[in-house]
Amino acid sequence: MIYMIHINNLSYRYPDGTLVLDSVSMDVHKGEFVAIAGKNGSGKSTLLRHMNGLMLPSEGSVVVKGMDTIDSSFILNIRQIAGMVFQDPQSQFIGMTLEEDVAFGPENLGLPQEDIRKRVDMSLQDVGMQEYKHQTPGSLSGGQKQKVALASILAMKPEIILFDEVTSMLDPYSRGEILGLITQLHENGTTIVYVTHRLEELVHADRLIVMENGRITHNGYPRVILSQGNVVDSGFEFPPVIELAKRLCDSGFIDPACFPLSREKLMEALCQLM
Ligand SMILES: Nc1ncnc2c1ncn2[C@@H]1O[C@H](COP(=O)(O)OP(=O)(O)O)[C@@H](O)[C@H]1O
Numbered sequence: 001m002i003y004m005i006h007i008n009n010l011s012y013r014y015p016d017g018t019l020v021l022d023s024v025s026m027d028v029h030k031g032e033f034v035a036i037a038g039k040n041g042s043g044k045s046t047l048l049r050h051m052n053g054l055m056l057p058s059e060g061s062v063v064v065k066g067m068d069t070i071d072s073s074f075i076l077n078i079r080q081i082a083g084m085v086f087q088d089p090q091s092q093f094i095g096m097t098l099e100e101d102v103a104f105g106p107e108n109l110g111l112p113q114e115d116i117r118k119r120v121d122m123s124l125q126d127v128g129m130q131e132y133k134h135q136t137p138g139s140l141s142g143g144q145k146q147k148v149a150l151a152s153i154l155a156m157k158p159e160i161i162l163f164d165e166v167t168s169m170l171d172p173y174s175r176g177e178i179l180g181l182i183t184q185l186h187e188n189g190t191t192i193v194y195v196t197h198r199l200e201e202l203v204h205a206d207r208l209i210v211m212e213n214g215r216i217t218h219n220g221y222p223r224v225i226l227s228q229g230n231v232v233d234s235g236f237e238f239p240p241v242i243e244l245a246k247r248l249c250d251s252g253f254i255d256p257a258c259f260p261l262s263r264e265k266l267m268e269a270l271c272q273l274m
């Protein structure tokens, strides 16, 4: 397996002394879809921001494709390889028009104008926003803004994309659209790290990491972790499908190894019981 991100005993302390990451070790492999979940304040955003050098360790190390984030000569390269999309789509705009906004990253890479134009067009097309390219960000809905934020990252041709609760401010329809785009990127080989507190979004993940108080409490297959009782203490709100599946699992009706994470899978499991 090829390591994209290798985190070893990472601790992070704010200047006021608050310890928010406590000796965290984890890896992300090439092509993986890793979900990170946990209560508010458990350290998810802080961990994610270490994965492209936006924040630097107080102790321990973060290595992205062989490059230690502490070495400042790697930082531009690391930021190009690992792009980040944030929770608030409004906060991510830099340009006057969408086109300008998406061009910002590639311009900083010093690419020729022609290449920049191609990248802008292609990224906006990938997220279905090419027809809006001359518009101002202010005229867009939350979901559209988040698509453009994603396009700005795609224009950098990243190998890893880090998503920090990107659907939390969106309506259910836009949430579905953004998740669809992310799933598609994953299928095309992009490595995904996806922070969420919505359990129903974990269906797409190859691996789930659960955080609590700056530590990793679980790291493994989503269905195995979710079928374990003790994960409830991590402060998740279980969607009805998972809640029902857990009860069936606890009562021995469903094999934990086949724990259904979606409505469709639960229906299949129920039909097999009858
Ligand atoms: N500037 C800061 N100074 C001190 N503590 C902070 C600062 N920013 C965030 N924190 C604390 O760090 C902890 C982890 O925050 P965060 O990584 O944002 O968690 P999450 O994304 O899981 O909600 C929280 O307890 C938060 O209060």
Ligand SMILES: [Mg+2]
Pocket: 044, 045, 046, 164, 165
């Ligand atoms: Mg956060």
